[in-house]
Structures are given as C-alpha cells and as structure tokens.
Amino acid sequence: MATAVHRMRDNGPIAIFSSALRYRQLIWRLALREFEAQFRGSLLGRLWAALGPLLLLGLYTYVFGVVMEARWPGTETSGTLHVALLYFVGMVLFGFFVECLSRAPNLLLENVAYIKKVVFPLDVLAWVALVAATLRLFFSAAILMVFYVAIEGLPPVSALALPVVAAPLALLSLGCVWFLSALGVYLRDTRQAMIVITPAIMFMSPVFYPMAVVPEPVRTILYANPLSFAIESARRALFEGHWPSLPGLAIYTLLACFLAWLGRFWFISVRGGFADVV
C-alpha cells in the first residue's frame, strides 16, 4: 500500500479525476474556506461575492455603453441595459478563466508548508483553485440570470446549454492551472508574464464584441483562444436561442480534456523538484 505520493504517479486521463475523487472532501473544505477567506474580515463579508461582479458590470457598462456610446458592434442592438447584459456574459466567463490563470503561478509558492512539511497531494491544489473560482462563477451566473429575467424576460430553453459550455472551459482552466503552477515554482517570471497576458486575453476574447464583426484571418486566430468558443456559444444560447453546435462542442470538449491531461502530466513530471527549490 503506497502513500499518497506514489499514487500520484498515475498519468492516465482517468487520473485527472481519480485523485479529485479520492480527496473530494478535502478539496471541498479547502475551496470553501478559500472562498470565505476572501471576504473574512471585510465589513460587507459575503455580500462582496455578489457586489463585486455587479460593480464591475456597472462600471464597464457606464464606460463603454454611456461614455463611449458603444453599441453592440455589427448590429443595431441598443439599449444600454441590453448591451450591459451582453458584456456581462463574456465577463463572467472571462473572469472565471482569468481568475484561474492569474492565481496559478503563485499557487504552490503560497502553500510552501504543503510542499515541504507535509505529504500533500499537490495536484489537488489546482482543483481547490478551480472549485473556488467555480463558486464565484455560480454567484455571478446567478446575478446574470436575475438581471436577464428583469431585462429580457424569461430565457430561452437553450440557456440550459450554459453549464454544458462552461464545463469544458473549466477543465481547460484546470489544465492551465496545473501547467502554470508547476512552471511558476521554477520560473518566477511566470507571474509577471501573466500580469501582462491577462489584459491581452481580455481584448482577444469576444467580451465586448461578437466574433462576427472580426475580419477573417484574425477571427480564426481568435478562435485559438479557448474563451472565444465558450463566450460566443453562451451568448448565442442565451440571447438568440441557438443551441451550441454539436461538432464544435465535441471538439472543444476533447481539446479541453487533452489540455487538462497535458497540464497534469507536466505537473506530475516536475513535481519532484518542488521541495528542493521552494
């Protein structure tokens, strides 16, 4: 019977989930604690979970919608509130992805005790980050739906596709977290790089515009951004009543699985040196 460390050497695709399953109680507790810790000690406490996205949405809507008088590009759609909702969908998904990405480089560096003092299944930390980000996502999504109902009325049936679209994104983010957190231990520049890349991702994702208005060669390039497919499909499902394209979804999911596996493989391969350099 081996200890936790030896077991982590499983490299197959199933292993992505088996360690999560084994430590599910641990992951849940740590994620909950982390989610709460963000607000512990602040005056408004848990309200921030809702207030945060709301305030941000308000800000973007004002700046882009009112001050810059932007409309939803390529269409005649107007109405500040409607445009705000369109932004919000993109922001919710974008926020989720970027939260994972920017936490990743320092994820292990912040938890030195888990590396050096205790036998800890380190790959589980990525799950904790993901679950914490997902909790935030739920809050934001709930607010989104509340506003949607208030502004547009009842959502179409295709809105049920939202979780289906978000799931591969989550898996993909998991892979990125594994990759970046492991890299971040050896190359401290990773954190700095992420600070620069994050705004770039924001403008390279269809948060403030639909893919349709982007001229051709650039559009294909933008689809390389994993967020693009998710945001476009989510918006279409919610506002146009279109279910996401099945082949597209299949490819997306496969890609997400592959990237998750790749990220974990990298993590496991270089895990041996963590205790030496931290």
Add this chain to the structure above:
Amino acid sequence: MTPEVLLDARGLGKAYPEGDRPLDRLKEILKGRRDHEAFWALQNVDLRVARGEAVGIIGRNGSGKSTLLQLLCGIAQPSTGTAAVKGRVAALLELGAGFNPEFTGRENAWLGAALLGLDDGEIARRFAAIEAFADIGPFMDQPLRQFSSGMQARLGFAVCVHVDADLLLVDEVLAVGDAAFQQKCMRAIREFRERGALLMASHDIAAVTSICDRVIWLDRGKVRAEGAPETICRQYELATSREVNSQQPGFRMGGRASAAAGVRRHHDRQAQPKTADLVQTAVEPSGASVLSARFYSEGAVLAVAEGGEDVELRICCEATRELTCAIVAFLLRDRLGQVLFGDDTRDVGSPTQIAAGARFTTTFRFDLPHLPTGEYVLEAAVSEALGLDIRLLQRIPDAAVLTVHSHHPSAGCVNLPPVSATLVPSSGGSHAPILIGSDIDA
C-alpha cells in the same frame, strides 16, 4: 514469526545542485541527469524498520537527519536509491501541525488527519481524543500563527498519534514543549511502539537512549555507525567532544571519585572582588594571553566526566610583557550560561612575576562536583594586579568544553554523589526498613 517490515530503504541518497536557481533544478529534471557537481546531503543510506521497532537517528546539525526523514515520508524525492513504505505514515517534521498558519488549530488538525487518509466520519470520532491530548484549550479555534512553538508541537503530535498510523517519523519536534508535555509524548510513543514503528531524529541523547531499540549515527550524510543506543550514543558523544576540545590523542573517560589533594586555605575574601568579577572587568589590549585550557584526570586529557573525579585544570598562558603579579581565573558555566563555580590564583603563594615572552601554566586541582549530564563551558582569564587594582588582560569565554555523563539523574543545576535513602514506617509493625539507594555499589 518475523515482524512485518514497514520501511525498507536501500541506497538512499539526496543531492542538491550547486547552482541555486530554481530553473537549474527544472533543467535537471527535464534532462534526467545531473550536470554539475552536486552537494550530497545524504549518501547510500540503508534502513529497515519493522513493526514494533523504534529507531533513533543522531548526528550533528547538517548531518542529513532531516533530509533522510523528508525522503522517507515522500516530501523530497531521492536522487538515488529507493524507499518502500507500507501502511500509513504520520510525520512530524519541523514544528508540528504547521500546515497553514491562517487556519485555526481545529482546521489544521482536521487537515492533518484528512491528509493521512482519514475521512470525515473517522476524524469526527477521534477529534475529542485529539483535542484532549493536545490540551491547548481555547487556542484550538485560533489561527495557527498565534500558537507558540510548544502548542504547535502538541497539536501536531496529538494528530499523529490518533490516526492509526503504522509508521511515525519524528524530527526534533520534542525539543519544544514543557516537561509535562514531554512526559505525555514519551508515554504516547511507548504505546505507539506496540502497534507500529517509530523513527526518531533528535539531539536529545537521553530521549533516544530511553526510547529506541536501535540507533543510527549519521555523519555528513553517511551512516557512520549503527547499533545499540548506549554504545552508539557514547561513541557519538566521544567524537563530538573530541572535536570541540581540540585534537588530543588518548583521552580519558571519567571514573570514580577520589579524595582531593592539596587543599588551599582561603582567607577571608569578602572585601575583595569575587572571581566572577575578575573575569568581567574592562580589557587591556596587551599583556598576556590565554593559550589553552584543558581538563586532565589521572594524567590524560579528560573529555567526558562522570562527576566526582579528581581533576586538574591546566590553563596555559603567555606573557607579552613583564607581569608583576599575574592572576589566572576560571569559571564553569552550564549550557544556559549560569556560572556554577570558579576560582582564581589570588591566594597562591608561589611567585606570580612573569618575564616578558614567558609561558606559564596554572594548575587547579580539585574534585569535580557532581554535575548533571550535559555540556559545560569553561571560561578562562588572565589578569594583572597592580596594588589593589586588578586589570583583565584577556578573557576567553569558551576556552574548553567539558561533557558530563552522569549515571544519576539530576533534579537541578547540580547533582548528588550516590545517594542512600531509607524509608521506615514510623508507627507499629515489625516491618524491616526498606533501603532505597542508587549506585549503592559505587
């Protein structure tokens, strides 16, 4: 029926790359081999521990004890060799349950137990016992960073002994914690030995000797000796005191007490400065220097004493100019810096005028008081008296180290010669007196 082997390590080694950039370590992993000259923290260690065994690991700081434990519990990866572990391993490395300083004691304890493979239900059942053992009261719900080191150790230890571990690895953690806690730990460790195996790294020779069946001595990353605790610990102490006391071929271990010879009479000293003051007054840059100070017993250098021996303390000094009245003084301090005793040559009748450039040796001969086991530091000083004024010329705070290995446990700063005690019921009965004594054969 041979006991089950819980730990089997062969050829364990750990090297750290010389380049200390993390990126170098990554390159090393990716290339799968070592490019540069590495520092070997541990080399070629074989170790087998079976259920019911307690193995101690001793060695100087930096000898690789912590590295070995880290390798064995999987925190660090070995550079060479393999380690196979069976069952659940609970490790107490550095300070106790220091997983996450922001979490409360309760959360850390829960986390520690969960990491060892217990699920929520099992932890809930044992939590009361863990809490009772740790006995830290309201701190259970305070963040760990507010704990003292003793409390962290108590909590960590409480978790480790309540998780049905098969192998317990303990590293230096029992040094903190008050006497009551240490007692509790010792009892828990003894109970643990009955169902599991224990591996303990420590500087506390007394603890290692009393708990372990086997001791391994690590020196600069290699196993230097392995065997019964008494033998190996003794060898270890000899070696370390030899290193500290500067090389002397052939030295003597302490032995029986014998009568002191040549007692000096001390005149009334009250008006004069005490020996301790002689050693602490202002320093004049030149005049004389202390060259060496050594304890001798029966003609050979004494490295490890038992207490009660007839010793000679020889302090050798050199005068850089002519001294009219040289005074040599010494103090013996325990590890806490407390002065235990000292003396000086003020009442000596022999000439104390020294020519420039001459060397002179002062010999103090006395019965070494019975001291508790431990290390003691000798401070030596040479001064000059000009009329009533005494000027310190040189003081060496750590001129020599004396290790005392007493067979009689001590309850305080000093120890007793072999004690004989009788306990007699005072009322009624024709019971014979019960004689209680220690070292009665001494």
